[in-house]
Amino acid sequence: xxxxxxxxxxxxxxxxxxxxxxxxxxxxxxxxxxxxxxxxxxxxxxxxxxxxxxxxxxxxxxxxxxxxxxxxxxxxxxxxxxxxxxxxxxxxxxxxxxxxxxxxxxxxxxxxxxxxxxxxxxxxxxxxxxxxxxxxxxxxxxxxxxxx
Amino acid sequence: xxxxxxxxxxxxxxxxxxxxxxxxxxxxxxxxxxxxxxxxxxxxxxxxxxxxxxxxxxxxxxxxxxxxxxxxxxxxxxxxxxxxxxxxxxxxxxxxxxxxxxxxxxxxxxxxxxxxxxxxxxxxxxxxxxxxxxxxxxxxxxxxxxxx
Amino acid sequence: xxxxxxxxxxxxxxxxxxxxxxxxxxxxxxxxxxxxxxxxxxxxxxxxxxxxxxxxxxxxxxxxxxxxxxxxxxxxxxxxxxxxxxxxxxxxxxxxxxxxxxxxxxxxxxxxxxxxxxxxxxxxxxxxxxxxxxxxxxxxxxxxxxxx
Numbered sequence: 073x074x075x076x077x078x079x080x081x082x083x084x085x086x087x088x089x090x091x092x093x094x095x096x097x098x099x100x101x102x103x104x105x106x107x108x109x110x111x112x113x114x115x116x117x118x119x120x121x122x123x124x125x126x127x128x129x130x131x132x133x134x135x136x137x138x139x140x141x142x143x144x145x146x147x148x149x150x151x152x153x154x155x156x157x158x159x160x161x162x163x164x165x166x167x168x169x170x171x172x173x174x175x176x177x178x179x180x181x182x183x184x185x186x187x188x189x190x191x192x193x194x195x196x197x198x199x200x201x202x203x204x205x206x207x208x209x210x211x212x213x214x215x216x217x218x219x220x
Numbered sequence: 221x222x223x224x225x226x227x228x229x230x231x232x233x234x235x236x237x238x239x240x241x242x243x244x245x246x247x248x249x250x251x252x253x254x255x256x257x258x259x260x261x262x263x264x265x266x267x268x269x270x271x272x273x274x275x276x277x278x279x280x281x282x283x284x285x286x287x288x289x290x291x292x293x294x295x296x297x298x299x300x301x302x303x304x305x306x307x308x309x310x311x312x313x314x315x316x317x318x319x320x321x322x323x324x325x326x327x328x329x330x331x332x333x334x335x336x337x338x339x340x341x342x343x344x345x346x347x348x349x350x351x352x353x354x355x356x357x358x359x360x361x362x363x364x365x366x367x368x
Numbered sequence: 369x370x371x372x373x374x375x376x377x378x379x380x381x382x383x384x385x386x387x388x389x390x391x392x393x394x395x396x397x398x399x400x401x402x403x404x405x406x407x408x409x410x411x412x413x414x415x416x417x418x419x420x421x422x423x424x425x426x427x428x429x430x431x432x433x434x435x436x437x438x439x440x441x442x443x444x445x446x447x448x449x450x451x452x453x454x455x456x457x458x459x460x461x462x463x464x465x466x467x468x469x470x471x472x473x474x475x476x477x478x479x480x481x482x483x484x485x486x487x488x489x490x491x492x493x494x495x496x497x498x499x500x501x502x503x504x505x506x507x508x509x510x511x512x513x514x515x516x
Contacts, residue, residue, distance in 0.1 A: 082251045095249035097258035097286070098408070101391035103378040110393035110410045112246070114258045114296075116288045134288050134296055134317045138393070140412045140430045148410075148430055150298065150446065152317035165316050165328045168461050168481070169430045169448035180461045180479025183328025185316070185342060190365060194481060217486060230399040243397035245406035245434070260394070262406045262444075264436045282436050282444055282465045298446065300465035313464050313476045331476025333464070333490060338476075338513060 075153075076120045076200065077133055077210040081113065092206075093117045104142035112138040119153065123200055123209060131155045137170065146172045149179060153214075155187065162186020164214065166195050181216065191216040223301075224268045224348065225281055225358040229261060240354075241265045252290035260286040267301065271348055271357060279303040285318065294320045297327060301362075303335065310334020312362065314343050329364065339364040371449075372416045372496065373429055373506040377409065388502075389413045400438035408434040415449065419496055419505060427451045433466065442468045445475060449510075451483065458482020460510065462491050477512065487512040 082092035094115030101110035119131040135151020150167040163186060168179030181193040193216035202208035230240035242263030249258035267279040283299020298315040311334060316327030329341040341364035350356035378388035390411030397406035415427040431447020446463040459482060464475030477489040489512035498504035 082249065084250065089251060092251055093290075095251035095258050097246040097249050097260055098393040101378065101393055101410070102380065103385060103388055103391035110391050112260075112393055112408075112410070114249070114260070114286050114288050116290070116294075134294070136286065136288075136296070138410050138432065140410050140432075142389075142412070146412075146430070148432070148448065150315065152296065152315075154317055154319065163317060163326065163328075165330070167315070167446065167448075167463070167478070169450055169459055171450065178459065178481035180459075180481065182315070182330040182461070182478040183340065185326035185328065189342075190340065192479065192486065194485075230397065232398065237399060240399055241438075243399035243406050245394040245397050245408055260408075262397070262408070262434050262436050264438070264442075282442070284434065284436075284444070298463065300444065300463075302465055302467065311465055311474065311476075313478070315463070330463070330478040331488065333474035333476065337490075338488065 073214040073216075074121075075131070075212045075214065076123050077117055077197075077212050078120065078125050079113075079115060079117050079208050079210075081206045083206050088206075098138075100139070107141055107143065107145050108139040109142055110138065110140075112136060115151070119212075123211075125209075128157075130157050130159065135166075144173055146170065160187045162188045164188045164191065164216075168195075170197055172199070181214065184216075188216070193217045221362040221364075222269075223279070223360045223362065224271050225265055225345075225360050226268065226273050227261075227263060227265050227356050227358075228273075229354045231354050236354075246286075248287070255289055255291065255293050256287040257290055258286065258288075260284060263299070267360075271359075273357075276305075278305050278307065283314075292321055294318065308335045310336045312336045312339065312364075316343075318345055320347070329362065332364075336364070341365045369510040369512075370417075371427070371508045371510065372419050373413055373493075373508050374416065374421050375409075375411060375413050375504050375506075376421075377502045379502050384502075394434075396435070403437055403439065403441050404435040405438055406434065406436075408432060411447070415508075419507075421505075424453075426453050426455065431462075440469055442466065456483045458484045460484045460487065460512075464491075466493055468495070477510065480512075484512070489513045 082095040098112035120127040230243040246260035268275040378391040394408035416423040
């Protein structure tokens with residue numbers, strides 16, 4: 073299942089309140105502010121089938137990420153894909169390191185509910201694009217290997 | 221296994237320090253303060269067999285939740301049920317979205333230790349009651365489907 | 369697989385920026401500052417085969433922990449072991465309560481990628497040493513029980 077994940081980080085301005093789908097709830101620490109070490113972002117981000125932000129949202133990703141490297145950008149994610157469409161209903165729970173310097177990064181699908189009842193697998197992420205500090209898009213390939 | 225989870229959020233007053241079992245470690249962001257988007261709460265909450273706060277604590281839930289929707293309350297949880305009674309010893313690790321607008325919300329039990337060694341399953345939550353901003357109680361139904 | 373995990377928490381001084389591998393991104397709450405309730409630490413900590421900090425790093429642990437008890441120290445962890453050596457490549461995703469008053473604490477290995485593809489198991493932690501507020505070392509014994 074190939075998906076696109078769009079993160080529009082709140083830039084703090086009044087007019088961005090409508091569009092933004094994520095916000096930093098803890099600021100970068102003083103350890104390594106250049107790579108935003110420690111910055112913690114809570115999100116409720118739209119998921120689309122193709123790479124268009126304005127395509128129908130087939131799911132939402134609800135969760136958080138934070139940056140955790142001193143010398144370069146790298147992040148750690150935990151989130152739930154919440155499907156609520158005619159095609160799928162249910163959730164898929166995902167966690168792992170988003171090792172941003174690598175082209176493809178594998179996270180673990182650790183459980184699911186509804187149509188994804190108990191399903192485990194791998195979520196492979198690629199950075200599809202980013203625009204400045206406040207928007208990035210990931211290509212996410214979900215492979216489920218096991219159900220019971 | 222049916223349990224009740226009690227969250228008594230610290231209201232900031234000196235006299236609440238004895239009773240409170242959770243506290244906000246990050247405040248709501250400016251993105252959507254009305255639904256407390258981004259507020260992050262760390263908890264060590266008591267678990268009881270029935271819905272009485274003063275019943276024996278058969279376990280504790282240690283973990284965190286945060287609010288992650290702009291238009292209404294909705295949360296995301298990760299926590300460990302820590303059992304330490306004559307009946308059960310061990311832990312059960314749980315994560316997932318608490319989609320508060322829905323009557324019943326399913327989270328994933330992703331692993332366990334001790335009596336719950338390697339057990340996976342589903343934790344179904346229902347809001348049993350809430351009192352203002354500082355207390356809520358969840359009915360939690362744990363179903364374990366797999367051990368090894 | 370026996371490993372050692374080293375956490376060198378940033379003490380806030382300029383000269384510690386080189387050595388520190390973790391930093392508090394949220395401070396302890398006022399609920400119980402004595403046991404650092406609510407303090408949230410993001411880390412990218414080295415993993416060694418033996419207990420020497422300057423031994424080769426066979427992996428990194430990227431993730432977070434926070435303190436969550438009022439009366440004593442106790443913590444909750446979620447992290448990814450990132451292996452990138454001649455011996456192992458891949459990740460192992462771990463979460464659970466670090467019940468610090470107990471000698472041995474078991475967390476869940478909930479998934480993995482690469483050499484640890486889909487592997488689940490138990491990560492047993494022991495405090496090996498600590499030095500003041502800014503360094504501790506855990507002995508970590510990883511047992512994987514299941515692959516597919």
